[in-house]
Amino acid sequence: MALLGKINILTVLKDAPPGLYLDGGDLGEILLPGDSIPPGAGPDDELQVFLYRDSEDRLVATTHDPLACVGDFAALKVKQIHPTIGAFLDWGLNKDLLLPIREQERRVHRGDIVVVFVYIDEVSQRIIASTRWREHLSTTPPTYSEGAPVSLLIAGESPLGYNAIVDNAHVGLLFRSELGSPLKIGDKCKGYIRHVRPDGKLDLGLDAEGYQRIAPLADRILSTLRSQDGKLAVNEASSPEEIRAAFQTSKKAFKQAVGNLYRERLIEINGSDIVLRNAGVRSVKP
Structure with missing residues (x-):
């Protein structure tokens, strides 16, 4: 069954001047406009498409993936503001996504990055966004284990x-x-x-705890050392931002991993430089 606001796999029924018509099941025939047709696609082919309503409120398909589907939380940029309707968000498609005034927890402005929930309005059956994202969180209690x-x-x-x-x-x-x-x-x-x-x-x-955090990070540091002629571009004096950019971890975790490698005699610290001592494999701990 084809679903509005979702990515679907649909079969091409026929080729016509506006584009291809897809089998939407209960939704009927759905147009895939010519500018979205993959080269060589034709009748009986199956295509992965996203379904939405165009500027004339017609149900259409596109092979371009949106930045968010119905049921998703996403951070989107405000492109335009209409004083009585609301804001229009860039979600990666030709038609912008409406953020109605009533769904704005606080008034947004052009250029803002806003976190929204994407859903289908029950009255208009259009896909819209809401910055009242807390109202759309799961009501099922989380069942995570610590460290997950x-x-x-x-x-x-x-x-x-x-x-x-x-x-x-x-x-x-x-x-x-x-x-x-x-x-x-x-x-x-x-x-x-x-x-x-x-x-x-x-x-x-943002980091795993204990050895679960340090061991994989230490391995990444060793791998980076080997690929950079034995010397890291960052060190313990680097800024947290530089370390996060290089290893996607905190400065605290980086220093712990470097300390472990030093104690295992796999690296040397010359001044502020971190250099590879040998090409050995770090010891495996239980």
């Missing part, structure tokens, strides 16, 4: 740190003390569950 890896979307700041949407379903808190460098609203990153509170709220971190 998760996908994060940075959604807002709080006095203690950053609120992040976890696995497109829940919300958690990244404590500022966990961070080596500031984050931006809309950043996507990998994180880890630090603690699941009795009320279902999640405490998060």
Whole structure:
């Protein structure tokens, strides 16, 4: 069954001057306009398409993937503002995504990056966005174990740190003390569950804990040393931002991994430079 606002695999029924018509099942024939047709596509082919309504409110298909589908949380840029209708967001398609005034938790401005939930309006049956994303989080209590890896979307700041949407379903808190460098609203990153509170709220971190965190990072540092003629471009005096850019980790974790490699006599520290001592393989710990 074809679904509005989702990516579907649909069969081409026929070729006509406007484009290809696809079998939308209960939704009927759906037009795939000519500018979105893959080379050589024709009747009986199966195509991966996204379904939405065009500027004339017609159900159409596109082979271009949007930045978010119905049911997704996403960070999108405000392209235009209409004083009585709302904001229009860039979601990667020719027709911009409407963020109605009533769905704006605070008034947005052109150029803003806003975190939204994408859904189908029950009245108009159009795909719209809402910055009231908390109202659309999963009501099912999270069942994560501590240390579990998760996908994060940075959604807002709080006095203690950053609120992040976890696995497109829940919300958690990244404590500022966990961070080596500031984050931006809309950043996507990998994180880890630090603690699941009795009320279902999640405490998060950007690095795995203990040996689970340090061992893979140490291996990456060794691999980078070998690929850079035995010398790292960053060191313990580098800024948290430089270390995060190089190894996607905090400065604290980087220094711990470097310390482990030094104790294992796999690297040397000459002044501020971190250099490879030999090409041996780091020891494996239980």
